[in-house]
Amino acid sequence: VEAPTKKDIQLLGERFGFSQLELEDCMSKKQLQKIEHHGDHLFVIVHFPWISVENHLVSSTQISIFLGDTYLVTVHQRALGMADEIFTSVKDDADSKANPGFLLYRLLDRLVDDIFPLMEGILKELDDVEEQVFDEKLEVVRELTTLRRNVASLRRTISPLRRIMAGLYDEIQIRTPELAANFRDMNDHIEKAYAVLDEARETVEIFKDADFTVSTERSNKILAILTIMFTLSIPGTMIGTFYGMNILLPGGIETGSWTFLGPYTTFALLMTASLLPALVMLWYFHRLGWV
Structure with a gap:
């Protein structure tokens, strides 16, 4: 369900018997990531990062998931092209039809995979900044600030996502053990992404300190020249x-x-x-x- 109205949410509740609290969480755009067990289904809220084309800043989009024995319901505000593709492909995929857990794996795995191109773009920007940060003629403060904000946004999104994925893996082991290996592999990808983000954060801090040092040296040189001219x-x-x-x-x-x-x-x-x-x-x- 994309960009649902209150009526859409009400119909979901009537059809599947979801609680009012769950439905309210679906409509909230600032809900914390979580995984809850509600009798016959799991209720999961996850956030995945995306980057704005206009200002190149990283934000996150919320996806609410209801996983039952015979159904998978997703609720999200932003358009998810891959979700449409995956749900359409179910028509020709017997495994996905018979197992909502497998369909959930395909959806989450695609979303996790989409994190890496975004991170590759940030790493490329880090490489570009590295060439500029020691050039006294160039100012990279704005680029470094944007990179620092993007890395921080990614970490804020992926850090709780690791916990949610670990909890989901535990639930899948009980519900559908045959999918445990798939979810474990997906968790490995999340851990890899988080490790890369840690390295990127340290690199940004190093570049920030280096830029401050270079700027200080440049200011000191200017002051030294002015002082010598005054003395002479x-x-x-x-x-x-x-x-x-x-x-x-x-x-x-x-x-x-x-x-x-x-x-x-x-x-x-x-x-x-x-x-x-x-x-x-x-x-x-x-x-x-x-x-």
Whole structure:
């Protein structure tokens, strides 16, 4: 049942005898993942991740499942193309017709398999960011933030999903032991996905720290250059300040400019007095390895 109305949910309850609490949980979009045993059927709520085409952010969609001895009912808000394909293929599949548990396995296995292309996309983005994070000319803060959010969203979805799948495996062992191997294999895929997510989270944190370090070094270099420029300008600033005062100074306007080396003697001497200390400081900074 896709995007059900209240009337659709009411009809489900009347036909299969589902409780009002179960039906309310189906209509809720923020229900926690869980597995419950209700007499003749299992009631399961699982979330599976999907990525938005518009903003490339990972979200989750809720699927409510009723598993009985002779029926399988799924309720979800978003369209699940693979669900339509699987339910359509039941017409030609004797195993699925005879065993709702096998049909549930096919549905969940397909949903679990669809997690991996999504994760491969995130891993590819991590590889791209790795090439950029150490390039001082590129800013990757936004990309890292998006990756960090997507990895966190995936972990929030898959972490409880592991527990639900483990509980479902225990129930299947009792109800249909012949399907236990199938559900165990599906659980292995979930564990593999979660392990990859753990590695991705650690990688994102490493890149985040590396980007912070590179940004700090870039800022320090800029501050160092500005500090050196300011330091080199101190001699000229001091001389200009003194000669800008309204007091008698050698070579000033009040006492008359020096001309023993020509008409520009005062200018040449003042420039030399300004540049020579700056050059000496520049040489000294170079000796220290600062420039």
